[in-house]
Amino acid sequence: xxxxxxxxxxxxxxxxxxRTLAEAHAIWPxxxxxxxxxxxxxLPADPFARMDLRxxxxxxxxxxxxxxxxxxxxxxxxxxxxxxxxxxxVSFASxxxxxxxPVPGGKxxxxxxxxxxxxxxxxxxxxxxxxxxxxxxxxAVVRAWLRRWDRAAAGxxxxxIAQSRAVDDRIARIYGRRAxxxxxxxxxxxxxxDRQGVAGAAYLAVARLEAFKxxxxxxxxxxxxxxxxxxxxAGVDETRLRALAAGDPLITFLGAIPDDAVVREMATxxxxxxxxxxDFGIAAVEAQAAGRPVIAYAGGGALETVIExxxxxxxxxxxxxxxxxALSGFDPGRxxxxxxxxxxxxxxxxxxxxxxxxxxxxxxxxxxxxxxxxTVP
Numbered sequence: 533x534x535x536x537x538x539x540x541x542x543x544x545x546x547x548x549x550x551r552t553l554a555e556a557h558a559i560w561p562x563x564x565x566x567x568x569x570x571x572x573x574x575l576p577a578d579p580f581a582r583m584d585l586r587x588x589x590x591x592x593x594x595x596x597x598x599x600x601x602x603x604x605x606x607x608x609x610x611x612x613x614x615x616x617x618x619x620x621x622v623s624f625a626s627x628x629x630x631x632x633x634p635v636p637g638g639k640x641x642x643x644x645x646x647x648x649x650x651x652x653x654x655x656x657x658x659x660x661x662x663x664x665x666x667x668x669x670x671x672a673v674v675r676a677w678l679r680r681w682d683r684a685a686a687g688x689x690x691x692x693i694a695q696s697r698a699v700d701d702r703i704a705r706i707y708g709r710r711a712x713x714x715x716x717x718x719x720x721x722x723x724x725x726d727r728q729g730v731a732g733a734a735y736l737a738v739a740r741l742e743a744f745k746x747x748x749x750x751x752x753x754x755x756x757x758x759x760x761x762x763x764x765x766a767g768v769d770e771t772r773l774r775a776l777a778a779g780d781p782l783i784t785f786l787g788a789i790p791d792d793a794v795v796r797e798m799a800t801x802x803x804x805x806x807x808x809x810x811d812f813g814i815a816a817v818e819a820q821a822a823g824r825p826v827i828a829y830a831g832g833g834a835l836e837t838v839i840e841x842x843x844x845x846x847x848x849x850x851x852x853x854x855x856x857x858a859l860s861g862f863d864p865g866r867x868x869x870x871x872x873x874x875x876x877x878x879x880x881x882x883x884x885x886x887x888x889x890x891x892x893x894x895x896x897x898x899x900x901x902x903x904x905x906x907t908v909p
Contacts, residue, residue, distance in 0.1 A: 534896070536560055537618035539629040541607065542568040543585070544600040546575045547740070548717060548814040549645055552695075553624045554579050555718045555881050556643070559889050560622075566614055566632055568607055569596055588613060607631075608681045620896055623689075627651075631685035639690040641895050643715070643888070646699050646811040647686075647706045649744060651679050683707060691895040693888070696812045696833040712898065713891035716836070718884035719814050721821035721876045723791070728823060729799030731864055734760035734784075735827075736801035738794060738815045739808070741767030746807040746829070751777050752852035757859055758782065761805070764789050764797060798822035802864055803844070806834055807855060813837060820844075821876035823869030827858050837879070843872045 538560065540553050557565065557579055564584040569591035572581070588610035590596075590603050607628025619638040623629040626649075630642040686692075686707040694700035694711035704710050735754060739745040747763060751773060754761040759782065763773070766788040777783035786797070798804065804819030804826045812833035816826045820837075826844035828834035838844040844867070847858040 535617060535619045535635075536563045537566060537616045537621050537632075537634075538563045539566040539614075539621055539623035539625065539632050541625050541627050541629045542570075542600070542604055543580065544569065544571040544574055544596075548812070549624060549626075550575060550580075551720070551814075552643070552645075552717045552884075555884055556622065556624060556888060557583055559885050563618075563622075564616075566616065566629065568610055568628060569593075569600075569603065571597055571600065573597075586614075605678075608678065608685075620892075622892055627682065628685070630689050633688060639896055639900070640688060641691050641693060641892055642686075642689040643693045643695065644699055644703060644711070645695055647702050648678075648682060651675060651682055652702070652706055690900045691898065693891050693895070696836055698832045698835070699811050712895045713887075715884065715887045715891050716879050717812055717814065718881035719817045719821065719876065719879040721817070721873075721880050724795055724798065724818065724821040724823075724876075725873075727795050727799045728869070729796070731802055731824070732800045733802055734762045735803055735805050735859070736762050736764070736797055736819070736824075737805045737807070738764040738797070738818075739767075741765050741770040741773055743769050744808060745769075746809075746850065747773055748776055749807040749829075749850065749852050749855050750805045751783055753855040753859055754783065755780050756852065756856050759859065760784070762786055762797060762801070764794060794818075795822065798824055803827050803862060805855075806838075807850075808832070809850065810834060816844075817876050817879050820872035823872050825864060825867040825872060827855070827862060829855075837875075839871075839875055841866075843867065843875045 564586050566586050569587050570585050590606050590610045611628045611631045614632050618634050621632050621634045621640040623642045625642055626645045634640055691712040692703055693713045693715055695717050700711045700714055737747055737750045762784045764786040798819050799822045801824055804824050806813055806816040806826050806828035809831040810833045816834055817837050819826055820843050826838050828838050828846055829850055830846035830848050840846055847854040
């Protein structure tokens with residue numbers, strides 16, 4: 533019998549990555565879960581309180597809630613101290629958890645959300661161009677070291693599983709390997725099934741308010757056209773975005789609203805705006821589950837989740853001008869809610885669990901992959 537352990541970079545926000553871990557834990561409920569640290573008050577007790585969570589020494593540092601993002605940079609040091617007795621490690625990782633080793637001769641299968649955005653130029657959330665030269669120099673040195681570490685950690689993975697074809701392409705470009713399987717993350721589509729609504733006049737964006745989510749494009753495009761926009765979410769970019777929308781009564785910030793309110797907003801929006809080059813884009817699938825069309829940037833996971841002309845449309849350049857053109861020609865009457873819901877059903881949790889279980893069984897029986905085309909016993 534295979535002794536299996538799960539791993540996750542860290543647990544301090546309840547987002548798509550954490551929901552993916554929860555569904556994976558349902559497949560292997562007896563497997564321990566290794567993670568950097570765990571903020572219990574930020575995640576639901578079900579299922580996280582039932583997990584056999586094994587944290588690192590970072591979990592004992594002070595002010596974890598306030599310094600969570602900073603402590604995340606300690607992953608190379610912290611995960612080096614993790615020891616597991618597992619024959620097979622299945623990590624759900626962007627950065628550090630993919631460095632955890634199984635027992636000698638064991639295998640590590642990494643479900644990769646994306647190579648770390650902050651290291652590999654994937655729309656970095658921090659712009660240092662206005663900082664002092666010593667700060668920029670220090671940042672360059674640290675990032676160079678972390679990139680070397682990240683590539684070395686990726687080299688310890690037996691096989692990758694990518695959450696989208698877009699992520700598989702990044703794995704190939706950055707790590708020089710291809711994923712052994714692509715398994716789309718789970719989306720809880722059933723909670724939208726019985727919540728049909730009448731489409732209103734306002735567009736909707738739901739996201740963590742971080743720079744790479746490009747909510748600024750949605751704000752600028754809607755301001756130019758004088759159309760209403762409702763924004764649900766919170767994050768480090770909120771102050772800048774509120775300043776960008778200042779004085780426009782048609783731009784409404786809803787804050788971090790509960791799940792029921794998100795369902796209601798999605799069911800009654802004119803269309804859902806998805807302006808980011810996302811790894812996958814769970815919110816865009818949720819909007820389709822609510823029967824609403826999506827207007828998305830033509831990049832990343834949206835190309836795999838939105839069917840052009842059937843469940844939504846694309847804008848081709850990552851600019852407010854390009855999005856404004858798409859909005860000005862948009863007719864929600866062209867899109868049928870049943871088509872959107874049928875498309876969203878492809879990403880239901882039961883399909884994720886079946887696909888992930890099959891991928892782990894298949895890849896766990898394969899020899900280790902070295903590079904894109906070479907295998908050794």
